[in-house]
Amino acid sequence: MSEIMPDDMIVCRCEEITVGEIKQSIREGAKDITGVKRRVRAGMGLCQGRTCEKLVQQILCSELNICPEQTGRSTARPPVRPVTFGELAEGGVV
């Protein structure tokens, strides 16, 4: 799959991170989803990796020749969707 993704294709839309940048982070030592995230910010934006995590996983699998179970996942943290600090303080939806 990732063989057909061009290097300039944007994978993480929120942070505008490309296939090429993700491959570079893997060459620099990233071995899992969190390692990629920490090096190039893929998954750190508004959607928190909902869109790009599976794509990042595919790139990791093909670059490192590993299976999806070995890439880990990013740590699940509240809030489950963006919520204003105002709503949060009032005990709104978290």
Added chain:
Amino acid sequence: MKAYDVVVIGAGAIGTSVAYHLCEKGYEVALIDHGDIANGSSSHCDAVALICDKQPGLDTQMGAASIALYKELAAKFSYDFEFDQKGCLYVCETESEYEAASAYANRQAQDGYDMSMVDAKTLAEMEPYLAKDLIGGIWTPGDAAMSPYKVCFAFTEEAKKLGLKVYTYCSIQKILLGEKNQVEGIETDQGTIYTKKIINCAGVWAPDVGKMAGIEIPIQPRKGMNLISEKTKRIVWHKILEFGYMMSKFDDINFKRNVSPLVEEYNVAFNIEYTNDSNILLGGYRGFRGFDARSEIEAMKAIAERGMRFFPCLKDINCIRSYAGVRPFVVDHLPIVSDVEAVPGFYIAAGHEGDGICLSPITGKIMAQVVAGEKTEFDISKLKFSRFEKNVL
């Protein structure tokens, strides 16, 4: 597997700095971590190096020296760790806080540090979105921000140029000791590494490494938690903390804040910063929960509530994530940067609690001096492991 002059255990802010400074002295060094670079506390913290949250004396002296080193390294390294000497404001809600803050700032200024009081008017000019009813605060222009995990990557990448060998995702199984209890090597799941010197920089996990060498290191995990906003326009220009943060940090400041039961219960102290990537980091909470680093909903509410007291405009800004990590807490609030008499060749640089990022450069520099048998930059007798001598198993 190979032999090295020194093996550093732990690739966080302390371990990577120690490894870099040892490489700079010409040692052959290996850096081992059971996970990735910056996998633990150094990627679950805030992003500053301050002197205005330090106790007068050695604590402040080390902080100031470390910030000066950061500045040098930022100019020297090709890896950008986003160093920004933006300054810090410590804001006061009441006259009694302002008095206590003035006494603290005067004491620090007498010791030669650039710290002064600003009034409400100046505060409003410096930070137009800050609540208007604040009395004033302490201004420390030299305090700085940086990306904590990029600090770890920067030290690692720069040290690699000097020959550092990195073993990530490598678990230590046993520390090999000789007849006189001296360090001889480490057995790992990637093979045996021979060395005469080990530096334990494993932070909150340093006690586990210590046990393998037969010593008990009194470091406990203390949880810290922050919130992150969506990318937003700039509403804050400096690092800002509330004076009550001191209370949260040291538990021994003798005053009560006028806060809600929730904020009180979670010991939440407001602090805020605007990152290089246009997010706001809002803190914070500290508590003892063992190694449980899950986000706590009630603490999130309390952080949001306290944040809006100081920055009312946060009300309409989205929070996209919370994060929490464990900090290496030592009961006297001083790190351990020391040799260990009972185990020749075994050293510890750990226990910095929330100051690991701040004290990373100076700790690395001092530890390298200790290993080389040189005179250290400061008198670090207060940081010796022997203050817990009875802990030899």
